Amino acid sequence: MKCKHISSKGKQCSANAGHGSLFCFFHDPEKRMEQQTARVKGGKQGKRAVLENVENIRITRMGDVVRLLNSTINQVRKGDLDYKVANSIAYLSGVLVKTFEGEELQKRLEDLEEKVQNANELNGKMYR
Numbered sequence: 001m002k003c004k005h006i007s008s009k010g011k012q013c014s015a016n017a018g019h020g021s022l023f024c025f026f027h028d029p030e031k032r033m034e035q036q037t038a039r040v041k042g043g044k045q046g047k048r049a050v051l052e053n054v055e056n057i058r059i060t061r062m063g064d065v066v067r068l069l070n071s072t073i074n075q076v077r078k079g080d081l082d083y084k085v086a087n088s089i090a091y092l093s094g095v096l097v098k099t100f101e102g103e104e105l106q107k108r109l110e111d112l113e114e115k116v117q118n119a120n121e122l123n124g125k126m127y128r
Contacts, residue, residue, distance in 0.1 A: 003027050051085060062100055065093050 003013035005027035015024035018031075026035060059065060072089045075081035 051081075059096055062097065065096055065100075069093055 001017045001022075003015045003017045003024035004022040005013040005024070007013070013024055013027055015026070017023055018025055018028060021028050021030070023029070025031060025038075028035075057064070057068065059068065068089065072081065072086050076083060076086045
């Protein structure tokens with residue numbers, strides 16, 4: 001059986017009615033206290049974990065990522081940092097590491113191309 005609650009727009013609630021009730025959990029007038037408790041609990045769980053008074057850090061090398069992850073791990077272990085924030089830091093650190101690796105590969109490729117070009121120029125001069 002569907003909940004008998006009718007919204008202010010005239011639509012009936014589409015949730016199933018609770019056992020022995022004409023209403024779903026959220027519309028049952030006899031469950032006001034339980035509804036409030038559920039809203040409070042849901043509100044606490046739904047809040048975004050935020051770090052306050054955190055200084056910006058500059059991450060330009062792999063060593064900076066290592067220091068950040070070491071700090072993050074220790075903060076999680078002590079219970080000073082929410083695991084959701086730690087997961088975000090870990091993910092973003094992984095992105096940074098891949099970026100650093102890509103930059104390193106790009107630099108190595110450019111160095112090799114320059115050496116090949118120099119060798120070709122040298123060989124060209126030898127045969128003139």
